Amino acid sequence: MEHGNPEADILDHREVYSGRIVDLHVDTIRQASGTETIREVVRHPGGVTAVPVLADGRILLIRQFRYPLGKFIFELPAGKLDSGQSPQDTVLRELEEEIGRAAGSLTHECTFYTSPGFCDESIHLFVARDLAPTGQRLEEGEHITVEPRTLAECLEMMETGEIEDAKTILGILWYRMKYAAPGDSNSG
């Protein structure tokens, strides 16, 4: 049923942009059918995100300004992978920086592609527990507030569109599936 790579015949490879976060490559390929077409590919180093859960069950969301959207949105803490750093080390660092908590327990849940049609970015999802306060350490220019919410509040915010970030919706729903008691998980 399945064949090999049907888009292996690269006629031209153009590195359009090499930047701080992303690179853009534009390839001309010949498809298995013989037709030539263009493939635009955004290269991204990948990243991590975590559902940080307090002892009382509340989840620590953050709210930050996102330039591409021109607005503040709710998200799970997250960050991009630096070369040579493990996903575990990266997520521990981001939790300290963004929500000011050292995580005593960390479980890797899954890894997913954010937009595989044009981008190779993948994100490792963790659940973080045993959170000890350390103090937020924001980078220059970061505007982040920490927003504790119960699971029921998070689900309500997803229904109303107040939470509208994919990794955040995915992470909360994953956490609900794997760890929430049935009584916690009513969405209304």
Place this chain on the structure above:
Amino acid sequence: MEHGNPEADILDHREVYSGRIVDLHVDTIRQASGTETIREVVRHPGGVTAVPVLADGRILLIRQFRYPLGKFIFELPAGKLDSGQSPQDTVLRELEEEIGRAAGSLTHECTFYTSPGFCDESIHLFVARDLAPTGQRLEEGEHITVEPRTLAECLEMMETGEIEDAKTILGILWYRMKYAAPGDSNSG
């Protein structure tokens, strides 16, 4: 607690690339702190996706080659918005093209940003039911097989990493939360 746009002071705006699917803009901004920095923004028209549910409860996944990843992956049917077309019309068209089904019932569930750190892409999620066979109509160069799976099978594939696309994991977990009977929803 919340202030206005802290990144409104654009010193330079460069349109690096304008393509078939994405545009790339690179802006130099002055942050509220006074520091200058770069913002790389991928502009995308946005898209739609759907969880297509058969009368017997199985979900119709697709399997297709994704050039940025260099491999075949499992996904929900999806497509990008063409200008002037509604999300509803777009998802109905994509369901006919990719899985060969006309949807008699369509509910909009939520809309999410795929990677708001560098990209403005948003995806409208639907659940599609009352699916009548019409015949797949693939575009030139598309390699898509239709893969029916039970919800339990989908959840297992997410746990093992066989499903690794964010919109697909999000869509299946959303469907499970809102529509699955408790007995359907054990993940193992």
